[in-house]
Amino acid sequence: MSNARATHLSRRGVLAAGGALGLGAVLAACGDDDAASSGSADGTKAAASSGPWTFKDDRGTTVKLDKAPANIVAFIGVAAALFDYGIEVKGVFGPTKTSDGKADVQAGDLDISKLTILGNEWGQFNIEKYATLTPDVLISTLFDDAGTLWYVPEESKDKILKLAPSVGISVYDRQMPVSLERLYALAESLGADVKAAKVVEAKKKFETAAERLRAAAKAHPDIKVLAGSASQDIFYVSGSNLSIDLEYFKALGVNIVEPSAKVLEASGGWFENLSWENVDKYPADIIIMDDRTSTIQPADITEATWKKLPAVKAGQVIARTPEPILSYDKCTPILDNLAEAIENAKKVA
Incomplete structure (x- = not known):
């Protein structure tokens, strides 16, 4: 480490x-x-x-x-x-x-x-x-x-x-x-x-949200979702392998933008790092952005190349939680938010 x-x-x-x-x-x-x-x-x-x-x-x-x-x-x-x-x-x-x-x-x-x-x-x-x-x-x-x-x-x-x-x-x-x-x-x-009504209901809501996301992905298979993370000099694009949220999204049918396995090798399989000049390398209809406080949030990104991205211009950028709080209560909104974004997304890429 x-x-x-x-x-x-x-x-x-x-x-x-x-x-x-x-x-x-x-x-x-x-x-x-x-x-x-x-x-x-x-x-x-x-x-x-x-x-x-x-x-x-x-x-x-x-x-x-x-x-x-x-x-x-x-x-x-x-x-x-x-x-x-x-x-x-x-x-x-x-x-x-x-x-x-x-x-x-x-x-x-x-x-x-x-x-x-x-x-x-x-x-x-x-x-x-x-x-x-x-x-x-x-x-x-x-x-x-x-x-x-x-x-x-x-x-x-x-x-x-x-x-x-x-x-x-x-x-x-x-x-x-x-x-x-x-x-x-x-x-x-x-x-x-774990038999408490609150816990049982939270688990049911998670399962319902999963089915909603599966249905949204099936109904909109052409909507491309890119997982990004921003720092001052680098824009990171995550592959779906290794991360518990992206692996699950892909299993539910979400069309995740995938850097090549060879490119991902430099990070041990996690992500590709791009300069802000090359932030448009991968066409995407929705961008899900790292919500952790260590990263630059979408509202604070000033790079012109970012602002020109079709998904950004269309307002199709939502938060991504790379480190989910592992309770059903906290993971349900993650699925619902992505499902809603896919349901309402316009094809822009």
Whole structure:
């Protein structure tokens, strides 16, 4: 993981907030020292089951504890997903707070004022503060098949992982429903009431949204969708392979613009980087743009070549969430928004 922030583009460079794409917002370094004390989004709290706790993660590692962990520390997106299931965390790391003190898009419905923020930017992780939380478990996502815990700094990971066992949920080279099911299973093991009406309804809405997107793609097979991400000097075009959202969109029939496999090799299969002069390389009817605060958002792009793109002129640019919060509640709008865009799109490319 140490090369993910190198000046050259690594396989995960486009995914990491603040690295190769870190020419957008400057994030605050850390948060307050208050531990999380909030319940789920609807005010309920999950009750962890008594007795031993065990969970086999996506690295094949089985974590065993005498009881379900009470002091949970998690990557911000994981914490936001667990919150939707009624599971509290004590501390978070990763993009939590924007430079103006507001909640980052990856924080979901979390009240960040009640969270102990161990690190807000890439490479930041306050080990001393982490130790004071007496963590029972650390949870993060996995963006590779090597078991690398997302946003756990490579240079200090040994010290961090000595303090508590870790759990990794993969968001690498699989479709969105698989990762959703894994987070759902983790939440259930931690005491979430997955039979609650709110959770059951959220899952049904996700399934309905998936069918809507499938139908929209089938009805408009000629509508080309390009996944982009903007930095000061580079426009990134993502291929559909490896990313859980794009792989799923393609499986549902969405016509994703695909850079060639050979071109994608330079980034480990993730994306092609284009100069702004060449941003029109791929014809597209809809552009879905990286919504993370580390990237330049469409309204702030001043490049003339961008403004001349047919999809931009037609107003057919919507947000893309490359790091979805893995709850059914948060993933449903992702599918609905794309379905609506395809349903209403004009053929411009």
